[in-house]
Amino acid sequence: MKLLPLALLALAAPSLRANQVVLAPVTTHTITSSAGFEYVGECSLEIGFDTAFDIPVEGLVRFDLASALPPGTRVNSAQLVLNGIVLFDGPVDAHRITTPWSACPGTTTWTIPWTQPGGDYLAASASTFLTTSGPTVFASTPALVADVQSWVDQPSTNHGWQVRDPIHWVEGYFASTGVQLVVDFDPPCTATTTYCVAAPNSVGPGALIASAGSTRISDHSFGLLVTGCAPNAPGFFFFGPQQQQIPWGNGFLCVDGSLLRLLPAVFANGQGVAARPIDFTSGNGLAITPGSTWNFQYKYRDIVPGGSGFNASNALSATFCP
16 A cells, blocks of 8 residues: 655644644554454555555544543534545545554554454444545534543543445545544633631531532533531521631631522431532522632531521632533
8 A cells, every 4th residue: 555645645734713622643544454354554544445455444543632631621523634635535434443452563564453343443423525625524523522522531442533434435545644633622610629617516527518510500510518517407508709707606607798598498418418409590590600700608507505506617619611
């Protein structure tokens, strides 16, 4: 298999937008199916049917998502772009590979440990038409986005894609410099932090607040929980835009500004744990918008001799993203 001159494979880099990354592959391969085994033919990506050798050829490509996008990134779209030489056009599919494969060793023939003839891969994540004019683009699909998202979240599952010609008719040649993955994304949200003091209560050192789920509003999964309360005692979560620490009841008021309650009240369970999800679409949850920072606290009933009848947790600060 002979590649055409690399000078013919010049790639026009797409213009970058905010929260977009264009990745070059960490490795590309061409494999052929001959005599019942798979072997590497070139450290490039070829697709279709090699008329010189009268055998089908398929391309393997893998991108390093973990180095480009940190954990917590939300992938919105992904496009696989091929720029090179196409001699015969036709349909092509990109399939997610499920078995690890080695880095390209050059043109040395070697067997890939597939468990299925022709490769270990899933149903096509995206399909397109290999064209003789301009770049070939696998447009973003839910499955393509899911592949990239999973490789960001779990890098060990990243074995790349196998690009196949389902009719064994097309013929395309792509140097590694002509292959790109274009990803639009939302960066990770800022982690929540705690501050202020949880004063001792009737059952221990105090009630501690924490968050659950995501501060990404579109996930609709953010919630609050508090531990160390008096068992079965009622209380309520509230929040405000500012921070402070002043005596309040048997503890401290850690939130300042215009305070908003999250109603209805909740009861701690028998272990002194209280929790509630936050609905961003109703009630005071409507005040929580992308880019806003709020401070949360929990007030709860706590009967101790000579006390005021209530106490409060420490506080939690959260900045919300879209």
